[in-house]
Amino acid sequence: MTTSAPVPPRDEDAMEDMAAGTVTDRLVEANLRYAAAFTDPGMDARPVLRVAIVACMDARLDLHAALGLELGDCHTIRNAGGVVTDDVIRSLTISQRALGTRSVVLIHHTNCGLESLTEDFRHELEMEVGQRPAWAVEAFRDVDQDVRQSMQRVRTSPFLPYTDDVRGFVFDVRTGLLREIDPA
Numbered sequence: 001m002t003t004s005a006p007v008p009p010r011d012e013d014a015m016e017d018m019a020a021g022t023v024t025d026r027l028v029e030a031n032l033r034y035a036a037a038f039t040d041p042g043m044d045a046r047p048v049l050r051v052a053i054v055a056c057m058d059a060r061l062d063l064h065a066a067l068g069l070e071l072g073d074c075h076t077i078r079n080a081g082g083v084v085t086d087d088v089i090r091s092l093t094i095s096q097r098a099l100g101t102r103s104v105v106l107i108h109h110t111n112c113g114l115e116s117l118t119e120d121f122r123h124e125l126e127m128e129v130g131q132r133p134a135w136a137v138e139a140f141r142d143v144d145q146d147v148r149q150s151m152q153r154v155r156t157s158p159f160l161p162y163t164d165d166v167r168g169f170v171f172d173v174r175t176g177l178l179r180e181i182d183p184a
Contacts, residue, residue, distance in 0.1 A: 043072040052095040055107040056082035060173050081114040082107055083138040084150040093159040106150050106168040114139045143170050147181040
């Protein structure tokens with residue numbers, strides 16, 4: 001039994017390529033090609049730019065390209081909405097205290113899937129599977145306000161020693177531009 005779904009085809013060539021396996025099969029094959037040419041860059045786990053970026057998991061966000069980043073420049077923490085949750089605070093705490101980051105950049109985006117959900121999503125899951133999730137959906141209607149809330153959560157966390165350089169942005173998925181959010 002395989003737990004990976006086939007990739008939805010994008011064109012005729014993609015349909016032929018996908019006929020032989022799952023998405024995971026394709027990813028493993030790509031890794032073999034990558035590893036064949038891989039050379040250990042000899043990097044430390046500490047990000048060169050001493051920055052941690054918290055962003056949405058949305059597949060339209062290519063953070064390295066959008067921000068001019070190279071391998072090893074930053075820690076990247078992603079989840080649905082780019083919301084600062086307890087687990088994000090956990091990752092940021094490790095990033096700062098154990099691995100030397102000093103700056104935090106928060107990136108939400110336009111047309112986010114969390115804008116169309118509500119906390120009813122948890123109730124629907126409970127009705128379907130018989131157990132209510134322990135986590136909050138963290139849905140929002142106003143992306144700017146959600147960025148402000150995330151900045152506040154970082155700035156007030158007792159676990160984070162470096163909260164002076166915390167900035168939040170909204171990435172426009174149509175233009176590729178960042179718009180900075182005033183924390184006030």
